[in-house]
Amino acid sequence: MKFDLKADVLPHFLAISSFYLIVVLYFSPIVFEGKMMFQSDILQWEGSAKELLDHRESTGEEALWTNRMFGGMPAYLIHLAPKGDITNTIIKVLTLGLPHPISALFFGMVSMYLLLLCFKVRSVIALLGAWAFSFNTFNFLSLEAGHNAKIWAVCIVPLLLAGVHLAFTNKKLLGVVLTGLAVLLQLKFNHLQITYYTLLLVIVYGVGQLVLAYKQQQLPAFAKVTGMLLLAALIGVMGHAARLSSVLEYGTYSIRGERNLPAVNQNDTGLDKDYAFNWSNGKLETFTLLIPNYFGGASQEAVPKNSASEKALRANGVDNPQVNQFINGAPTYWGDQPFTGGPIYGGAVMIFLFVLGIIFAPPLYRNVFLSMTLLTLMLSWGKNLAWFNYLLFDYFPGYNKFRAVSMALGMTLFVIPLFGAIGLENVLGKSGEKETKKSFLIGVGITLGLIVLGIIFASWAGYQSSAPNSGYPDWLMAALKADRKSMLMSDAMRSGVFILISAVLLGLVLFNKLKTNYAALGIGILLLIDLWGINSRYLDKDSFTDNPSEQHFAATPADNKISADKDYFRVLNIQNPFNDARTSYRFNSIGGYHGAKMSRYNDLIDRILGTEINNFVKKAQEGDFDYKGIQTLNMLNTKYLMAGRAENAVFLNPEANGPAWFPESIEGTKTNEEEIEALTKVNTKLTATYNAPDNENQSISPGKGDISLSSYSPDVLTYKASVEKSGLAVFSEIYYPKGWKAFVDGQETPILRVNYLLRGLVLPEGDHQVEMRFEPTAYYRWELLSVIVQYLVVLSLLFAVFKNLNTQQDPTA
Numbered sequence: 155m156k157f158d159l160k161a162d163v164l165p166h167f168l169a170i171s172s173f174y175l176i177v178v179l180y181f182s183p184i185v186f187e188g189k190m191m192f193q194s195d196i197l198q199w200e201g202s203a204k205e206l207l208d209h210r211e212s213t214g215e216e217a218l219w220t221n222r223m224f225g226g227m228p229a230y231l232i233h234l235a236p237k238g239d240i241t242n243t244i245i246k247v248l249t250l251g252l253p254h255p256i257s258a259l260f261f262g263m264v265s266m267y268l269l270l271l272c273f274k275v276r277s278v279i280a281l282l283g284a285w286a287f288s289f290n291t292f293n294f295l296s297l298e299a300g301h302n303a304k305i306w307a308v309c310i311v312p313l314l315l316a317g318v319h320l321a322f323t324n325k326k327l328l329g330v331v332l333t334g335l336a337v338l339l340q341l342k343f344n345h346l347q348i349t350y351y352t353l354l355l356v357i358v359y360g361v362g363q364l365v366l367a368y369k370q371q372q373l374p375a376f377a378k379v380t381g382m383l384l385l386a387a388l389i390g391v392m393g394h395a396a397r398l399s400s401v402l403e404y405g406t407y408s409i410r411g412e413r414n415l416p417a418v419n420q421n422d423t424g425l426d427k428d429y430a431f432n433w434s435n436g437k438l439e440t441f442t443l444l445i446p447n448y449f450g451g452a453s454q455e456a457v458p459k460n461s462a463s464e465k466a467l468r469a470n471g472v473d474n475p476q477v478n479q480f481i482n483g484a485p486t487y488w489g490d491q492p493f494t495g496g497p498i499y500g501g502a503v504m505i506f507l508f509v510l511g512i513i514f515a516p517p518l519y520r521n522v523f524l525s526m527t528l529l530t531l532m533l534s535w536g537k538n539l540a541w542f543n544y545l546l547f548d549y550f551p552g553y554n555k556f557r558a559v560s561m562a563l564g565m566t567l568f569v570i571p572l573f574g575a576i577g578l579e580n581v582l583g584k585s586g587e588k589e590t591k592k593s594f595l596i597g598v599g600i601t602l603g604l605i606v607l608g609i610i611f612a613s614w615a616g617y618q619s620s621a622p623n624s625g626y627p628d629w630l631m632a633a634l635k636a637d638r639k640s641m642l643m644s645d646a647m648r649s650g651v652f653i654l655i656s657a658v659l660l661g662l663v664l665f666n667k668l669k670t671n672y673a674a675l676g677i678g679i680l681l682l683i684d685l686w687g688i689n690s691r692y693l694d695k696d697s698f699t700d701n702p703s704e705q706h707f708a709a710t711p712a713d714n715k716i717s718a719d720k721d722y723f724r725v726l727n728i729q730n731p732f733n734d735a736r737t738s739y740r741f742n743s744i745g746g747y748h749g750a751k752m753s754r755y756n757d758l759i760d761r762i763l764g765t766e767i768n769n770f771v772k773k774a775q776e777g778d779f780d781y782k783g784i785q786t787l788n789m790l791n792t793k794y795l796m797a798g799r800a801e802n803a804v805f806l807n808p809e810a811n812g813p814a815w816f817p818e819s820i821e822g823t824k825t826n827e828e829e830i831e832a833l834t835k836v837n838t839k840l841t842a843t844y845n846a847p848d849n850e851n852q853s854i855s856p857g858k859g860d861i862s863l864s865s866y867s868p869d870v871l872t873y874k875a876s877v878e879k880s881g882l883a884v885f886s887e888i889y890y891p892k893g894w895k896a897f898v899d900g901q902e903t904p905i906l907r908v909n910y911l912l913r914g915l916v917l918p919e920g921d922h923q924v925e926m927r928f929e930p931t932a933y934y935r936w937e938l939l940s941v942i943v944q945y946l947v948v949l950s951l952l953f954a955v956f957k958n959l960n961t962q963q964d965p966t967a
Contacts, residue, residue, distance in 0.1 A: 165277040166267075173263040173284065174250060180686070181256045183698035191693075192702045193300025198747040200703055201735030203233040209868055210235070217868035218400075218893070219928040222738035223746035224755050225724065225790055225911075226888035229868070230400050230933070231750055238941035241342040241393075244948065255302035262288040262309030269312040269572065272319050273519075275579045278671050282678030283575030287312065289685040290567040291446070291499040294693045299495055307348035308564045310340040311355070312572070317386070318356055321379050322363050330386045331954040334947050337390025341398065347556040351533070351565045355526050362522035393943040395936035403892050403932045408750040410555040414826045415757055424554025427547060433558040434536025434543075435498075436490035438615060441608040442497035443563075443570070444505045444601075446688050447645040448608060450486035450617075450638045453493040457484045457637050466633035486638055488619045490538060491560065496692040498563045502649035503656045503681040504574045506601045511577020513593050514584060523573040530569065533562035557749065578677070582663065582670050591664050598657045605646050605653075612642055652684050707739050710799035716741060722813050722863050723793030724886075728771060732759055737796070744792055752888065754911040761830050762786045770795075774805075781809040782837075789838035789909055791886035809839075813863040814873055814885045817842040817856050829910050842884050842908045849906045854916055857881025861917075861924070869928035877917045882906070885913045885926070893930030898922050 183189040202223050209217045216236060220229045235242070248264075249257035263284040270280035288309065296305045314336035321329030340349055360380065367376035391398065405411050412423045424430075441448040457463055463484055467477045487494055512520060536543050536559040546553045584590045617635040626634070659676045662668035709717070716725060717740060724744050727737040731745030738746050744763075751759075766784050773780045784792070784807070793810040797803045819841045823829040832843045844854060858879035865872040875883065889907045896903045896915055899922050908914035915924065 169267055169277055169281045169284070170264060172281065173260050173267070173288075174252070176263075176285070176289075176682070177252060177256055177260045180689075183695060184253055184256060187698075189698040189700055190702060191297065191300075191697055192699055193298065193302070195300030196302065197300070197702060197706050198735045199232070199300070201707070201737070201739040202746060202748065204739045205868055206233050213867075218930060218933060219869040221724075221742045221868060221887075223735065223743060223748060224732075224751050224888075225742075225744060226890075227746075227748070227752055227755075228400065228404055228890070228893070228930070230397050231404065231748065234397055236396060236937060236940065238938075238944075240941075240944050240948065241339060244339065245342075255297060255305060258302070258306045258309045259288040259293060261306075262293070262312065265309065265311075265313035265316065266571065269316040269319070270575050272316045272323070273572075273576055273579075275575050276674075278674045278678070279575050279579050279582075282578075282674065282681055283571045285678060285682050286501050286504045286571035286574065286685065287568065289682065289689065290501065290571075291496055291685075291688055291692070292564045292567050294689040295495045295498075296564075298693050298697060303343040303345045304348060304561065304564070306343040307340050307345035307352075308568065310336055310343075311348075311352050311565070311568050314340065314352060315356065315359065318359060318383060321383055322376075325958070326379060326382060328954045328958050330382045331947070331950045333383055334386035334390045335951055337387045338393040338944065338947050341391060341394045344397070344401070347561065348564065350552065350556065351530070351562055354529065354533075355565060355569075358525050358529065359522055362518055362525075366518055389943060389947060392936075393940055393947060395943070396933045396940045399932040399936055400892075400930050403930070404750075404890075405555065407753055407890065407892070409753050409756045410750055411753060414753055415761070415830065416827070421548060421554055424547070425557055427544070427554075430547065430554065430557040431537040431543065431559060433491050433560045434538050435534040435560040435563060437535055437538055438611055439489045439491075440531060440534075441604075441611070443500045443566070444502055444604060445608055445642065445645045445649050446497045446499040447486075447641040448612065449489040449497065450641060452496045452692065453485065453487045454483035455486040455641075456482045457486065457641075462633040462636035462640070463630065466629055470629060484634065484637065486634070486641060488617060488638055490619065497688075498560075498567070499685075499688050500567050500570045501681050501685050502601075502652045503677060503684055504571050505604075506597070506653045506656055507574030507578045507677075508570050509577075509601045509604075510581050510594070510597045511573040513577075513597050514580035514590075515573065515576050516580070519573070519576055523569055523576075526569045527566060527573070530562045530566040534560050534566065536560065578660075578674065581660065582674070585664050585670075594657075594660065594664060598653070601653050602650060605650055609642065609646055612639070617642075652680055656680055707736065709740075711801035712796050712799050712804045713740055715801050715804045716794050716796070719793070721793070722791070722866055723810060724791050725794045725796060726767070726787060726792050728767060728795055728797045731767070741794075744787065744790060752890070752911070755888065757826075757830060758786065758911060762834055771797075779805065781807050784809070785836065785838045786833060789884070789886060789912065811839050811884075811886060813871075814861040814875075814883055815839060816858050816861065816877075816881065816883050820844050820854065820856055820882060822846060826910070833910055838909060842882060842914065843910065844882075844906070844908050844914075845910075852904075852906065854906065854914075855881045857883055857917055859883075859917075864923075871926045873924040873926075875917055875922045875924050877919050877922065880919045881916060882908070883915050883917050883924075884908055885915070887913045887926070889913045892932065893928045895927050895929055897925045897927070 178185050205220050205222045206217050206229050209215065216234060218229050219226065220232060223232065245257065249261050252260050266287040267280045267284040270283050271277065293305050314333060317329045317332030317336055319329070320332060340352065364376060367373050410425055439449050461481060464477060464481050467480060512524065532539055532542055543559065581590065581594060617638040656677050659668065659673040663670055663673045723742065725737055725741040726744040727734065733747055734745065735747040737743040763786055766786055770780060770784050788809050788811050791810050791812055793807055795805045795807060817840060821832050821836060821841055821843050823832055823843055823845050824847055826845065829843050829845045836843065846852065857877060858881065859875060859877035861873055861875040861883055863871060864874045889905065889911050894905055894913065896905045898917060903915055906914040
């Protein structure tokens with residue numbers, strides 16, 4: 155096979171260069187000025203990971219536990235960079251040094267481009283499909299929020315399907331190796347919900363291949379390829395075996411695992427159903443894929459000057475400052491979700507091409523990709539399609555571990571540009587056929603008809619959600635509805651224009667008035683202008699700042715006052731304690747920010763801590779600081795309560811139990827319900843609760859003596875104990891049986907669970923050194939193998955690429 159630089163290299167070089175250039179141009183403040191995006195979730199992560207990063211910097215070691223979040227939890231749920239892990243290097247090489255997280259968009263474009271080439275789509279069309287995939291608003295809104303891992307996981311999906319498709323289309327070695335690499339990279343980002351959705355799409359694709367194999371009487375060949383792909387996926391999984399095995403092990407003990415307390419109308423395992431489906435996309439909200447402001451955009455949007463809302467406010471005598479405040483953040487969104495950062499928009503041009511794909515694509519692809527689209531839309535509807543999604547939640551393995559199901563739209567916006575590009579390829583490939591023009595015009599009519607249909611449905615819905623905005627007078631609601639309608643009509647017109655221009659370009663090709671490549675490139679530019687314009691509504695130059703962390707985590711007078719105390723303790727930030735990790739940046743925190751809290755700790759929040767904190771605040775506002783009334787906080791060694799940023803907003807709790815103590819009595823219980831109820835009634839310094847059946851019915855008695863913490867690191871705590879009477883000592887540390895080990899003078903001693911979620915030890919008389927170490931067997935068992943597998947995947951990729959190139963250049967091959 156003769157090698158042609160112009161034909162074989164130049165188109166791909168230009169395509170990849172365009173991907174790089176587009177990312178650099180849009181995010182030029184990051185690339186050229188060193189600025190950063192204000193990403194709320196990343197700031198939360200920085201707070202939660204600070205202890206781990208500091209520990210690595212000072213010791214060179216990875217801590218596998220942190221005490222900064224929710225009293226204490228495994229670190230591999232927050233941040234982990236194992237020694238020898240090469241996935242960061244792989245990502246850096248493949249993204250040509252672009253900074254994180256915008257490198258994900260570049261990677262997504264390259265992987266989608268590769269996937270479309272695998273489907274025999276010409277490079278200029280693959281180019282626009284790649285642009286559409288990475289530049290949809292799902293990715294940009296996720297960037298703004300700081301959902302970097304989710305974006306990366308989505309952007310790796312095309313690479314994975316490319317591998318699967320190659321394996322089924324006579325490129326077995328290369329396809330299998332690419333599949334293994336994609337699984338390895340996707341699991342690096344630990345977004346198992348996106349990985350779950352990816353698996354569902356691969357299954358749909360596999361069913362299509364199974365049907366094809368059956369028709370062609372090639373079932374043995376199908377089984378062989380399937381087996382090879384399963385092996386490749388397993389190898390990719392093994393590249394993260396240490397972390398994944400530890401995370402899966404933890405899952406049983408998290409809010410996504412088994413329940414400790416009975417719950418009405420809920421499964422025995424998994425998330426609370428209402429919590430899981432709280433963010434469910436409305437069925438009508440699907441129209442935002444075509445019309446961005448169909449449901450009013452973000453939860454709060456600036457409405458134009460002289461809008462209906464502004465006129466109504468002024469007509470009713472509202473002060474000018476209040477008018478400006480309202481119109482700069484009007485509640486324009488009227489969808490079903492609690493709030494949203496903006497619409498999930500796939501591009502009107504790409505929706506048009508998707509419709510053409512339905513008409514022109516081969517039946518196999520049409521059936522497969524329509525099934526994928528319908529499945530992901532149904533998943534995103536969540537509670538709005540309860541019969542389907544509740545069935546999955548109750549019976550589908552692992553599905554009840556996930557929440558915010560509207561993120562399935564990220565997978566919809568993977569399928570739409572993929573099938574849209576395939577549709578365009580097939581239209582152009584059939585441009586000489588007699589029926590093409592007629593079918594093409596039908597496609598134009600269908601797409602424009604969807605816009606008209608959307609307008610009609612919105613009118614019927616009245617531009618108001620089923621849960622109307624409370625507190626607004628009728629005259630203001632009427633004005634808001636008028637503004638919502640205006641926003642919808644404006645974007646509907648906008649989408650229609652983009653569709654019509656694209657249709658004209660394609661029509662010129664069909665009537666031999668314009669070259670194919672020029673038309674495809676023109677459509678691509680239109681698509682890019684469309685998406686760029688919508689994205690800039692939510693992520694513009696004002697979204698970049700010098701260093702948001704410096705401002706967010708700048709020490710306050712309250713922080714400085716607490717930091718002066720060098721003892722070991724925890725801090726409660728009374729202001730939003732369980733959804734904010736700023737406190738965790740400096741202190742061991744009672745609260746934090748994480749979607750997989752330990753189940754027992756969540757029980758404590760729901761059943762005791764919430765009420766305890768509220769009662770304390772109520773009394774404190776009346777001048778009564780009832781520190782003895784916060785017994786659960788006391789047992790968690792909550793020495794400081796913080797109610798603001800000023801120095802006088804810090805309150806020292808004299809009743810905190812300290813790092814460890816000997817209770818005077820033990821109250822026995824037989825169930826979790828009994829134990830958590832008993833915990834609300836006892837003085838935790840004097841009495842410990844003990845569930846003997848959960849501790850192998852070990853008989854214990856209270857001890858007596860003194861015990862103090864002598865040294866601390868995140869996963870090693872050392873105590874000095876002087877025991878007058880043998881018996882139970884209670885530690886203000888969270889109980890987690892999969893890794894924590896206790897040693898008394900070097901001899902391992904069983905850790906008991908006491909006070910519902912704390913650690914307890916039975917100590918003998920005398921002076922002792924007590925050490926607690928976090929050494930999860932699941933992690934250390936697979937640590938070395940994980941690194942070896944990663945190198946194996948990279949070497950296999952290099953071999954497969956080398957062999958494929960040799961095969962292409964061998965004329966006898």
